Amino acid sequence: MSSRMMINPDKFASGFANAAQQRDIDESKVVEESKKYLLNYLTAYYLVEDFNEVEQKNFEGPHGPNDELRFEDMSFEQLMERVRKLNKY
Secondary structure (H helix, E strand, O other), rough: OOOOOOOOOHHHHHHHHHHHHHHHOOOOOOOOOOOHHHHHHHHHHHHHHHHHHHHHHOEEOEEEHHHHHHHOOOOOHHHHHHHHHHHHO
């Protein structure tokens, strides 16, 4: 995550307005709820960014990301080894 993230205000406001309407949020709590919505949005965004970064590292070939061996090109043994390396959880 080396680049700065910019949120599109129109899309964010529209998303929050739709969520608020579906949940029938009390007008006195709109600011509080919008902060929660923003927190959830940013948490999900950065979680996905972290996941994508880890995936990119896990699937890079020995000479960089364009040297990746695709699953369909792997032998069964190679595939099992890749799964063992990824199965950290």
